[in-house]
Amino acid sequence: MAKPTIKDIIPIMEDIAPPDLALPDDKIGLQIGEENISVDAILLCLDVTKNIVEEAKERGANLIIAHHPLIYTPLRQLHFSRPPVDAIKEALNSNISTYIAHTNLDVAPGGVNDALLKTLEPDLKIEMKEPLLPIRDKPDIGLGKFVSLEDEKDLWEIVSAVKKRLAAQNIRVGGAENHKIRKIALCAGNCRELIYPACQKGAQLFLTGELGYHSLLEAKSLGLSVIEAGHYETEVVILPFLKQKLEEKFKEKNWKVKIFKSEVCTSPYLTKSLS
Numbered sequence: 001m002a003k004p005t006i007k008d009i010i011p012i013m014e015d016i017a018p019p020d021l022a023l024p025d026d027k028i029g030l031q032i033g034e035e036n037i038s039v040d041a042i043l044l045c046l047d048v049t050k051n052i053v054e055e056a057k058e059r060g061a062n063l064i065i066a067h068h069p070l071i072y073t074p075l076r077q078l079h080f081s082r083p084p085v086d087a088i089k090e091a092l093n094s095n096i097s098t099y100i101a102h103t104n105l106d107v108a109p110g111g112v113n114d115a116l117l118k119t120l121e122p123d124l125k126i127e128m129k130e131p132l133l134p135i136r137d138k139p140d141i142g143l144g145k146f147v148s149l150e151d152e153k154d155l156w157e158i159v160s161a162v163k164k165r166l167a168a169q170n171i172r173v174g175g176a177e178n179h180k181i182r183k184i185a186l187c188a189g190n191c192r193e194l195i196y197p198a199c200q201k202g203a204q205l206f207l208t209g210e211l212g213y214h215s216l217l218e219a220k221s222l223g224l225s226v227i228e229a230g231h232y233e234t235e236v237v238i239l240p241f242l243k244q245k246l247e248e249k250f251k252e253k254n255w256k257v258k259i260f261k262s263e264v265c266t267s268p269y270l271t272k273s274l275s
Helices: 006-016 050-059 085-093 103-107 112-124 155-166 192-200 213-221 231-235 238-252
Strands: 029-032 041-045 063-066 097-100 126-135 138-154 172-175 180-190 205-210 225-228 258-261
Touching (some): 006 029, 006 063, 006 097, 006 238, 041 238, 050 063, 050 085, 103 112, 112 126, 112 138, 112 155, 112 231, 112 238, 126 180, 138 155, 155 172, 155 180, 155 205, 155 225, 172 213, 180 192, 192 213, 213 225, 238 258
Parallel strands (some): 041 063, 041 258, 063 097
Antiparallel strands (some): 029 097, 126 138, 138 180, 172 225
16 A cells, blocks of 8 residues: 555554543544545644644645644634634635654653653653653653753753753743752643642652642742753654654555654744743
């Protein structure tokens, strides 16, 4: 088979990011399209925006596999100039389907948090790692990661390494000013609900995408340092790993389908600082 259908690709994605690992009420799976469509090429991205759909068209991709759901809350109106409806309209008009792997990809082995840890590992020199908050009956799988370093590192040394490895332009440091760090809780994206599990594990630093003002105050009161490295920056690291996995699976099946990693940065933050 030279070209698979979406129906053929879904089991592969479900093997990479099992649906049963998703948090309750998460919106995952095929959101636009139909399963019997042949796939010409695939575009991998974090967010499905109108610019992403246009990029898919330019690359000849008729399937977008994204991390963040295009449709998450109920649509109360179809205003064609406003997101996400502008992207939905563009996708429908261009016969481009969208598939979502969200919290199931966060939690899955080899998923978003594993990709973040692997990206940072050369500088952190990790001695031990385990899930920060194991889920259900899977003690080896969970939300976030808890790691112990081989040796203590200065907080600002870790900040420098994170900034370099993630190309994080808007990195922020908050919470308590612990200068010597050995135990780190790590979670890509927005993980404010994991502050207390991090403290219970004995973490001195919480490395995440974003927490927010009040959660930072809470972390500070608990004696926890925080590095906010950016929601986009901590999650986009999954794309090259996902691309490699899909290419290996497709090669096994002799599927001639190109897989592209999006070159469009969908982060809503500007990187040029004011001075």
